[in-house]
Amino acid sequence: MKKVLTIAGSDSCGGAGIQADLKTMSALGVYGMSVITAVTCQNTKGVFDVQEINKNIVGSQIRCIFDDIKVDAVKIGMVSNSEIVKTIRELLLDYKAKNIVVDPVIISKSGYFLLKPEAVEELKKLISISHIVTPNIPEAESLTGFKIEDEEHMKKAALEISKMGPKWVLIKGGHRCNDANDILYTGQKFIKIPGKRIETVNTHGTGCTLSSAIASHLAKGIDIEESVKKSKNYITNAIENSFSIGHGVGPLGHFIELYNKANVDYK
Numbered sequence: 001m002k003k004v005l006t007i008a009g010s011d012s013c014g015g016a017g018i019q020a021d022l023k024t025m026s027a028l029g030v031y032g033m034s035v036i037t038a039v040t041c042q043n044t045k046g047v048f049d050v051q052e053i054n055k056n057i058v059g060s061q062i063r064c065i066f067d068d069i070k071v072d073a074v075k076i077g078m079v080s081n082s083e084i085v086k087t088i089r090e091l092l093l094d095y096k097a098k099n100i101v102v103d104p105v106i107i108s109k110s111g112y113f114l115l116k117p118e119a120v121e122e123l124k125k126l127i128s129i130s131h132i133v134t135p136n137i138p139e140a141e142s143l144t145g146f147k148i149e150d151e152e153h154m155k156k157a158a159l160e161i162s163k164m165g166p167k168w169v170l171i172k173g174g175h176r177c178n179d180a181n182d183i184l185y186t187g188q189k190f191i192k193i194p195g196k197r198i199e200t201v202n203t204h205g206t207g208c209t210l211s212s213a214i215a216s217h218l219a220k221g222i223d224i225e226e227s228v229k230k231s232k233n234y235i236t237n238a239i240e241n242s243f244s245i246g247h248g249v250g251p252l253g254h255f256i257e258l259y260n261k262a263n264v265d266y267k
């Protein structure tokens with residue numbers, strides 16, 4: 001069985017972060033492992049408190065895994081502060097980690113800063129060692145410093161972010177209200193990843209789920225373009241099967257049987 005590591009924050013209500021990552025990996029038939037960078041106190045209404053994990057403990061978790069287990073892909077989500085980001089980058093380089101997917105988590109849907117603003121420069125260095133980076137529109141705006149209002153701007157942002165050194169860039173369009181099209185930049189060309197917009201409030205953890213799905217598909221040896229397309233199918237189905245559990249933004253449905261029944265192109 002392929003083994004995928006998520007390095008991210010814990011979400012107490014289970015919709016995003018480590019919990020969403022592990023649910024996605026199980027649904028896609030890979031073995032999920034975790035390095036926790038922060039514990040967030042979170043529910044469907046928002047993020048209320050955060051305890052960052054000491055960088056030495058983050059480093060120690062990473063060493064425990066790589067010293068013992070062959071890791072087929074790594075997904076990185078919430079990384080909280082510069083010291084944690086630097087520790088992760090240095091160790092992944094030391095261990096020659098492959099198939100690194102960076103979801104550059106900066107701000108939660110509810111508006112809570114999950115990355116200290118001064119850590120953005122360090123985050124760019126982490127992006128430089130990634131196979132693929134998957135910013136949403138606000139994150140792409142923070143990384144590039146310009147406003148993104150249409151697909152041309154998404155392409156311009158992809159070009160700018162590509163100069164930071166990742167092999168591929170996926171700009172996610174979930175924050176635009178008319179469609180759910182994403183733009184993939186291969187370093188040579190743009191590929192439009194079309195998406196149909198689903199009208200629901202229950203979209204907690206969409207970014208975490210998409211990046212974990214990409215890491216899971218890469219781990220299986222699927223090429224990057226196909227991995228992104230299969231993961232887009234997975235996220236669309238998970239949003240279609242999302243549901244309400246509290247008073248706010250509910251989680252996605254990681255139900256592989258509904259995914260298979262939907263007859264989406266997935267092996």
Ligand SMILES: Nc1ncnc2c1ncn2[C@@H]1O[C@H](COP(=O)(O)OP(=O)(O)OP(=O)(O)O)[C@@H](O)[C@H]1O
Pocket residue numbers: 016107108109135136137172173174175180181182195196197198199200203204205206207208209210232235236239
């Ligand atoms: N309402 C929706 N209908 C269909 N697809 C959506 C919808 N919202 C988001 N998506 C898709 O979900 C994926 C994740 O994109 P999104 O922009 O929501 O990520 P995100 O903001 O990083 O998520 P989060 O920070 O909540 O984890 C993208 O492929 C996007 O197009």
Ligand SMILES: Cc1ncc(CO)c(N)n1
Pocket residue numbers: 008009010011016017018040077078105107108109114205207208
């Ligand atoms: C722990 C965690 N990671 C990522 C997100 C996505 O915004 C979130 N809400 N919580």
